[in-house]
Amino acid sequence: KIFGFGEDLHMPFTMKPAQVSNDGIQSDILLADSAYGQGExxxxxxxxVHAYSPFATGGKLVYPRVIQDEKTASPKQIIKEGSANTVKDALTKVVTSPNGTAHSLQIEGADIAAKTGTAELKSKQGATDGTENG
Known part of the structure:
Protein backbone atom coordinates (compact mmCIF):
# COMPACT_ATOMS: atom_id res chain seq x y z
CA LYS A 1 0.00 0.00 0.00
CA ILE A 2 2.87 2.41 0.60
CA PHE A 3 3.58 2.28 -3.15
CA GLY A 4 0.08 3.54 -3.96
CA PHE A 5 -1.93 0.34 -4.48
CA GLY A 6 -5.61 1.07 -4.02
CA GLU A 7 -5.03 4.81 -3.79
CA ASP A 8 -7.25 7.19 -5.76
CA LEU A 9 -4.86 9.11 -8.01
CA HIS A 10 -7.54 11.66 -8.98
CA MET A 11 -7.06 11.27 -12.73
CA PRO A 12 -9.40 13.13 -15.10
CA PHE A 13 -10.56 9.76 -16.48
CA THR A 14 -11.68 6.41 -15.12
CA MET A 15 -9.09 3.75 -14.37
CA LYS A 16 -9.61 0.30 -12.96
CA PRO A 17 -7.58 0.22 -9.71
CA ALA A 18 -4.36 -1.76 -9.50
CA GLN A 19 -4.70 -5.22 -8.05
CA VAL A 20 -2.30 -7.76 -6.64
CA SER A 21 -4.56 -10.70 -7.46
CA ASN A 22 -8.02 -11.47 -8.78
CA ASP A 23 -9.33 -12.89 -5.49
CA GLY A 24 -6.61 -12.11 -2.95
CA ILE A 25 -3.47 -14.13 -2.36
CA GLN A 26 -5.00 -17.55 -1.69
CA SER A 27 -1.85 -19.68 -1.77
CA ASP A 28 1.89 -19.61 -1.21
CA ILE A 29 2.32 -20.51 -4.88
CA LEU A 30 0.44 -17.38 -6.03
CA LEU A 31 2.46 -15.27 -3.59
CA ALA A 32 5.71 -16.66 -5.00
CA ASP A 33 4.48 -16.30 -8.59
CA SER A 34 3.60 -12.65 -7.91
CA ALA A 35 7.07 -11.99 -6.48
CA TYR A 36 8.84 -12.89 -9.72
CA GLY A 37 6.31 -11.57 -12.22
CA GLN A 38 4.12 -14.56 -13.04
CA GLY A 39 1.18 -13.80 -10.72
CA GLU A 40 -1.99 -11.79 -11.25
CA VAL A 49 5.02 5.26 -12.99
CA HIS A 50 3.57 6.17 -9.59
CA ALA A 51 4.84 2.99 -7.92
CA TYR A 52 8.33 3.24 -9.46
CA SER A 53 8.75 6.97 -8.76
CA PRO A 54 10.54 6.46 -5.42
CA PHE A 55 13.45 4.81 -7.22
CA ALA A 56 14.02 7.95 -9.31
CA THR A 57 13.45 10.46 -6.50
CA GLY A 58 15.47 9.21 -3.55
CA GLY A 59 12.58 7.34 -1.96
CA LYS A 60 9.73 9.83 -2.47
CA LEU A 61 6.42 8.65 -3.91
CA VAL A 62 5.43 11.23 -6.54
CA TYR A 63 1.81 11.67 -7.57
CA PRO A 64 1.17 11.67 -11.32
CA ARG A 65 -0.69 14.29 -13.28
CA VAL A 66 -1.71 14.39 -16.92
CA ILE A 67 -2.58 18.10 -17.07
CA GLN A 68 0.43 20.38 -16.54
CA ASP A 69 -1.15 22.86 -14.09
CA GLU A 70 -3.14 20.22 -12.21
CA LYS A 71 -2.54 20.10 -8.45
CA THR A 72 -1.46 16.79 -6.95
CA ALA A 73 -0.65 15.55 -3.48
CA SER A 74 2.83 16.42 -2.26
CA PRO A 75 5.47 13.73 -2.68
CA LYS A 76 6.02 11.67 0.44
CA GLN A 77 9.08 9.77 1.61
CA ILE A 78 8.11 6.09 1.68
CA ILE A 79 11.48 4.32 1.66
CA LYS A 80 14.99 5.25 2.71
CA GLU A 81 17.04 7.13 0.13
CA GLY A 82 19.78 4.48 0.27
CA SER A 83 17.29 1.70 -0.45
CA ALA A 84 15.81 3.65 -3.36
CA ASN A 85 19.28 4.25 -4.79
CA THR A 86 20.15 0.53 -4.51
CA VAL A 87 17.10 -0.37 -6.60
CA LYS A 88 17.77 2.50 -9.04
CA ASP A 89 21.32 1.24 -9.52
CA ALA A 90 20.05 -2.28 -10.26
CA LEU A 91 17.44 -0.96 -12.72
CA THR A 92 20.12 1.16 -14.43
CA LYS A 93 22.50 -1.80 -14.75
CA VAL A 94 19.79 -3.68 -16.66
CA VAL A 95 20.55 -1.17 -19.45
CA THR A 96 24.19 -0.10 -18.89
CA SER A 97 25.75 -3.50 -18.24
CA PRO A 98 26.81 -5.36 -21.40
CA ASN A 99 25.13 -8.42 -19.81
CA GLY A 100 21.95 -6.49 -18.95
CA THR A 101 18.73 -7.87 -20.38
CA ALA A 102 17.85 -4.42 -21.81
CA HIS A 103 21.36 -3.38 -22.86
CA SER A 104 20.06 -2.71 -26.37
CA LEU A 105 18.19 0.33 -24.95
CA GLN A 106 21.40 2.10 -23.98
CA ILE A 107 21.77 5.53 -25.58
CA GLU A 108 24.99 7.48 -25.15
CA GLY A 109 24.44 10.51 -22.91
CA ALA A 110 21.09 9.29 -21.55
CA ASP A 111 20.50 7.69 -18.17
CA ILE A 112 17.98 4.91 -18.73
CA ALA A 113 16.74 2.38 -16.20
CA ALA A 114 14.53 -0.59 -16.98
CA LYS A 115 12.82 -3.58 -15.43
CA THR A 116 12.52 -6.26 -18.02
CA GLY A 117 9.83 -8.89 -17.90
CA THR A 118 10.17 -12.45 -16.83
CA ALA A 119 9.79 -15.33 -19.22
CA GLU A 120 8.13 -18.61 -18.46
CA LEU A 121 9.37 -21.25 -20.84
CA LYS A 122 7.59 -24.58 -21.17
CA SER A 123 8.75 -27.54 -23.14
CA LYS A 124 5.22 -28.15 -24.36
CA GLN A 125 2.05 -26.07 -24.67
CA GLY A 126 -0.18 -26.32 -21.61
CA ALA A 127 2.53 -27.45 -19.18
CA THR A 128 1.73 -26.14 -15.71
CA ASP A 129 4.49 -27.32 -13.38
CA GLY A 130 8.15 -26.49 -13.09
CA THR A 131 9.24 -29.99 -14.17
CA GLU A 132 8.44 -29.15 -17.77
CA ASN A 133 10.06 -25.70 -17.95
CA GLY A 134 12.62 -25.20 -20.65
Missing part, protein backbone atom coordinates in the same frame (compact mmCIF):
# COMPACT_ATOMS: atom_id res chain seq x y z
CA UNK A 41 -0.61 -8.29 -10.61
CA UNK A 42 -2.40 -5.75 -12.83
CA UNK A 43 -1.43 -2.06 -13.06
CA UNK A 44 -2.06 0.71 -15.54
CA UNK A 45 0.99 2.52 -16.97
CA UNK A 46 0.14 5.52 -14.77
CA UNK A 47 0.11 3.33 -11.66
CA UNK A 48 3.45 1.81 -12.71
Missing amino acids: LLMSPIEQ
